Amino acid sequence: MTLLETLNRRLLNSATQYPKMPTYHKLERGLLTDDRNTVFPAHQPVIITEKVNGASARVVVDSSGDLFIGSRHELLYALGDRIPNPAENIVHTLRDIARDLPRPGDGLAVYFLEVYGSGIGSAWKQYTGRKGEYGARLFDAAMIPADALEGTAEQIAAWREQGGQKFATEKELAGITLVSDIPLTPRIATIPGAGVPATIAEMHPYLCVVAGETRVALDEDGFGNAEGIVLRTPDRSHIVKVRHKDYEHTAKARARARAKAA
Known part of the structure; x- marks a missing residue:
């Protein structure tokens, strides 16, 4: 009998699930804030990978x-x-x-x-x-x-x-x-922690530059837009996700708020 055959499947299922990955900027009521879930050490490498959807x-x-x-x-x-x-x-x-x-x-x-x-x-x-x-x-x-x-x-x-x-x-x-x-998943670039954009205003255009198009298209008939990126240190002590939809939704909400206040 193998090890997997001896284990309780309900507990096995729980122990092997992927833990929740936080967003880089914190989400509050569906909108991003400039508070960050992690701050990368300034001189440590940060690997940028494509987040596949x-x-x-x-x-x-x-x-x-x-x-x-x-x-x-x-x-x-x-x-x-x-x-x-x-x-x-x-x-x-x-x-x-x-x-x-x-x-x-x-x-x-x-x-x-x-x-x-x-x-x-x-x-x-x-x-x-x-x-x-x-x-x-x-x-x-x-x-x-x-x-x-x-x-x-x-x-x-x-x-x-x-x-x-x-x-x-x-x-x-x-x-x-x-x-x-x-x-x-595609490795896009490696940058120093100090080079990771700190604010929403900086991250959104940066994301569009480094991951506007997907690198894992299966054919030429897809629309070709990337979901976003994952930022991680080589030892995985820091890991966060950065998604286009979060920044786009937040930008639209802020624009509506400014228009309403004007």
Whole structure:
């Protein structure tokens, strides 16, 4: 019997979910403020990656090669069709490539991927104009010791959201994609922490320059707009998301407020 077969699936599902990623500028009632959720160390490198807009997925692997495939919130498939669920075309897209992901020496390895393309999410037409076109990009990975699943569901959820999962560094992510041939989300640039725009007024135009168009289009028939970026340090001690829609919505709300006050 494999490690994955011995674990409680409800607890396994909770322990391997991706924790919430904060926005760079804080959101209050749906609008951004100039307060930031993180301030990057001035001299530390910050990696800018494209944030792909599809369905977040995960592949959980143990040392035997047994594996589960899940969406953001539920487990959809286990090796041998033990729990087949075709939701969001995640299983269809990941079933074959999941077997190439590295096995951990012990405990569990969790690989987080964005599955995108035809009919997946509201933004799928940005990437393709054709039916049946799907892609997947690795955006994170984590190691989870087996004893992390010994608590209650509430304890495990708190452990996860408080940073209990041991995430891969940028160097380790590069190694994973090298041996598995599964591409990472696009690396756009690396800048010093001091170069990250501090205010909304600075970040919005910067975002339009560095990530106006997607780098992961599946064909030439999509509209081609990027969702945004993720800013992360190489050791992943700081990580935040920056989305076009948040800045556009905030800019429109501020313009309406100014017009009303005039």
